[in-house]
Structure formats: structure tokens, C-alpha cells
Amino acid sequence: MHTTNSTPLDTRPQLQVRRLAMAHPGDLSALAALLDAGALQARDIVAVIGKTEGNGGVNDFTRGYFTQSLMGLLAARLGRPAEALVRELPCVLSGGTEGVLSPHYVVFARSGRPEGAEPATGEAALAIGTAMSAHTPAHEVGRWAQVAAVADAVRAAMRDAGIARAEDVAFVQLKTPCVTSARAQAAAAEGHAVLTADPGRSMAYARAAGAFGTAIALGELPDDAALEPALLRDFEHFSSRASVSCGVEVECNEVIVLGHSRRWQGPLRMGCAPMRDALDIAAVGAALSAVGLRARPQLAAEDASRIAAVFVKCEPDRRGQVRGARHTMLDDTDINAQRHIRGAVGALVAGVLGDPRIFVSGGAEHQGPDGGGLVAVIAHV
Incomplete structure (x- = not known):
């Protein structure tokens, strides 16, 4: 036969x-x-x-x-x-x-979609899950209600990805809403007081709330509403895997979770490392090392071709110094400090990668160490 x-x-x-x-x-x-x-x-x-x-x-x-x-x-x-x-x-x-x-x-x-239990053996591949919270009212932006909504959305995105363990999450990208003048007036008409009517300040609070919510979902911070006063005040509290952007074009918290799971297949992997300051080139090396790449001092062309995407968060050090030397980013009335830091850190990371196609976002409140941020790399292994 x-x-x-x-x-x-x-x-x-x-x-x-x-x-x-x-x-x-x-x-x-x-x-x-x-x-x-x-x-x-x-x-x-x-x-x-x-x-x-x-x-x-x-x-x-x-x-x-x-x-x-x-x-x-x-x-x-x-x-x-x-x-x-x-x-x-x-x-x-x-x-x-x-x-x-x-x-x-x-x-x-x-x-x-990922189905069934995760196999006990085999190599984990890069996985993705997404979620959106309910509409975020203007008076909840920057308050614990937003923190809690983000934490729930991150957990939902993890379930969507088929990722059960927080340690298997490599990176969480969020987009959060802010308070505009019109939204503040609408909230007041409904009898609600916003945390701040300054749109720029509200963006900072929203990013902070997004970072706290992610940290809670990933077990980096306790789920304790008593931490609310720490938002934009105690920068010892942070998430080492959260990247939060904010804008007028969204009205809810949008969440993208990337991590690794044996329920998935494929050649993509992701590495993420916190940056202790704007000059932390070693953090770029650590993120690359996590996906099997090494820069000497710049990635070789064949290695650079394996990179699928790079995401960076950065922040002008609010203490006014970088490694003991004074910087002027926070005092420049001609160029916004966030534009300064994006240009500086973008050049540092692009120099290592030999590629300027990098997502570099300012406003890293509670996203990585104070005055630093994080860098994440997706690559084919």
C-alpha cells in the first residue's frame, strides 16, 4: 500500500x-x-x-x-x-x-486570530492586540477614571492578542484624547470641571494617565487610586513599556499591545529598553540586542534591512541638565522643547540604525525614567 x-x-x-x-x-x-x-x-x-x-x-x-x-x-x-x-x-x-x-x-x-491554549513548547512570535476604551469625557482626562479606563483597555488588547502574561508584553502604544477649549466649555455647561483647560497641559496629563494605566495593567504599579496625586509630580513612578501620544483627533483611549506568544507564528520579534536620558545610546543597543542585532557603532546594511519598525519616546529633562551639563530646551521661546528633543534623540537613534524612518515622540511623562524615555525595535530574526 x-x-x-x-x-x-x-x-x-x-x-x-x-x-x-x-x-x-x-x-x-x-x-x-x-x-x-x-x-x-x-x-x-x-x-x-x-x-x-x-x-x-x-x-x-x-x-x-x-x-x-x-x-x-x-x-x-x-x-x-x-x-x-x-x-x-x-x-x-x-x-x-x-x-x-x-x-x-x-x-x-x-x-x-489566536485560538486555544498556548502550546507548551515552540518559539514565541510577535503578536498584536488592539482595544479602544469608551468615550473619555473632558472632565476625566488626567484623572484616575482615565487611568482605570486605560488599564482595562490594555488588558482587553492583551486578550485580543492571546497574551496571558504581562511579562510577555513587549510594548504598548496608546493614543489619548486631550481637553480643548471647546471641550472644556462643553463640560462646564454640563456641570463638570476639567482638571485643566490648558490644552497643552491637558495633553501632558493625558499621557501621564495613559502611562499609569499601562503600568497598572502590566503589574508595574499597584491599582491604587491614592496614586492619582503622583501624576506629573512623582516621576519615580513610570512604565518601562508604555508609549503614549495625545491629540485632538481622538475622543477615547486607543491601545495597541505588542508582545510574544506561542499562539502566533512568523519571523518578527520585538525588543524594548528604557532610556535613562537623551544620550543613552546603550539603550538603543539593548533594544537591538533583544532581537539579535548589534551596532558597531552603526548597524551594517544587511542588519538594518531586517528592521521592520522603530519607536522612541523622549523627554527634555525637566531638571535642566543632561549628565551634569545645562541644557536650554525648556527656556527657548522660539522652538518648543518637544521639537528640540525629538530632533536630538531622533538623530542619535537614526545614527545607530543608519535609517531616519523612526517614530520619535516627545512627551514621555512617566514613560521610562525621568528625563529619558524608551526605545523599541521590531525586526525579522
Whole structure:
């Protein structure tokens, strides 16, 4: 009797990560080309993280422009309203491509969903999960209610990824809403007082709340509402895996969790390391080492080609010094401090990688050590 040996088909989901250039904040031509060629399926896209060339401030409308363009493209391909997609698909954007930073966006697509229990053996692959909280009222921004909502959303995103253990989470990207003048007035009309009516200050509080919520979900901080006064005050409290952006274009907390699970397959892995200050080039090396790469002092071209995406958070040291030397970022009335730090840290990381396509976001309150931040790398191994 003739028999045929066959290998069981691996049905575990796999993550695809595509880093795409943009000619302007509404340019989705690179993504459209991939969809046209069948290299990506619109139905598989679950999240987008991008870097636009705006000012990164409250009035940075490049983020909304890109989001509108993205949802319009996907709506046409999926036959669904853009208004519905924007409530389901996290689109986390950071404005400001100072210095050598290059505008780009990273598309995350997954085939299938993680099913069943995690196998006891086998290598874990990069996994993704997403979640969105309920609408965040203006009077909850920067308060414990937002912290709790973020913690719940991070846990939901972990479940979506099939990641059961917090230690298997490599990186959490969030987008949180802020308080605008109009939102503050609307809250007052309903009898609510906002924490701050200053839009810029509210963005800082929202990022802090996002970091605290992530830290609680990952077991880095206790779930204790008594910690609320520590927001933007006690910077010894932080998450070493949270990257939080904030903007007027969102009204809820959007969460993207990336980690490793044996329920997934594929060649992608991720490394994340906290930066102790703006000159911490060793942290870049640590993140690279976690995915099997080494810079001597810059990555070789063949190694750089293995990198799928890089995400960085940074913060001007509020003590006014970097390694004992005075800096002037906080006192410059011509250039915003966040633009200074994005340009500086972006150049440092790009110099190691030999590639300016890096997501570098300022406003790292409670995201990594005070005056530092974090760096995360996705690579093919």
C-alpha cells in the first residue's frame, strides 16, 4: 500500500509589519499599491502607527488629515463607512519630523486570530492586540477614571492578542484624547470641571494617565487610586513599556499591545529598553540586542534591512541638565522643547540604525525614567 506523509498545516496567526513612506500627510499611495498588488489585504489591517510632519502640538492637523485619508482608503476597499472604521482601528500618529526624521507610517496586519491554549513548547512570535476604551469625557482626562479606563483597555488588547502574561508584553502604544477649549466649555455647561483647560497641559496629563494605566495593567504599579496625586509630580513612578501620544483627533483611549506568544507564528520579534536620558545610546543597543542585532557603532546594511519598525519616546529633562551639563530646551521661546528633543534623540537613534524612518515622540511623562524615555525595535530574526 502506498502512503503519503504530510505535515499538518500551521493555522496560527501571523503578523505582518510594513513601514511605508509618505510624500505628504495625506499620502497613502504606498499602502494603496500594496493592496492593489495583493501583498496586503484591507480586512487584515488592525492598526497603524505613523509620524507626520506637523508641529506635534494641539493644533497639529496633519494627524487628522492622515487619519481621514486612511479611513477613506480602507472604507472604499472594505465597503464600510469610514465613520465606523475610525472607531475600530487604532491610528496612532505623532506630529513633528524635526532634523533627520522622515515622515512614514507603519501598518500592522494579521492573518487569523489566536485560538486555544498556548502550546507548551515552540518559539514565541510577535503578536498584536488592539482595544479602544469608551468615550473619555473632558472632565476625566488626567484623572484616575482615565487611568482605570486605560488599564482595562490594555488588558482587553492583551486578550485580543492571546497574551496571558504581562511579562510577555513587549510594548504598548496608546493614543489619548486631550481637553480643548471647546471641550472644556462643553463640560462646564454640563456641570463638570476639567482638571485643566490648558490644552497643552491637558495633553501632558493625558499621557501621564495613559502611562499609569499601562503600568497598572502590566503589574508595574499597584491599582491604587491614592496614586492619582503622583501624576506629573512623582516621576519615580513610570512604565518601562508604555508609549503614549495625545491629540485632538481622538475622543477615547486607543491601545495597541505588542508582545510574544506561542499562539502566533512568523519571523518578527520585538525588543524594548528604557532610556535613562537623551544620550543613552546603550539603550538603543539593548533594544537591538533583544532581537539579535548589534551596532558597531552603526548597524551594517544587511542588519538594518531586517528592521521592520522603530519607536522612541523622549523627554527634555525637566531638571535642566543632561549628565551634569545645562541644557536650554525648556527656556527657548522660539522652538518648543518637544521639537528640540525629538530632533536630538531622533538623530542619535537614526545614527545607530543608519535609517531616519523612526517614530520619535516627545512627551514621555512617566514613560521610562525621568528625563529619558524608551526605545523599541521590531525586526525579522
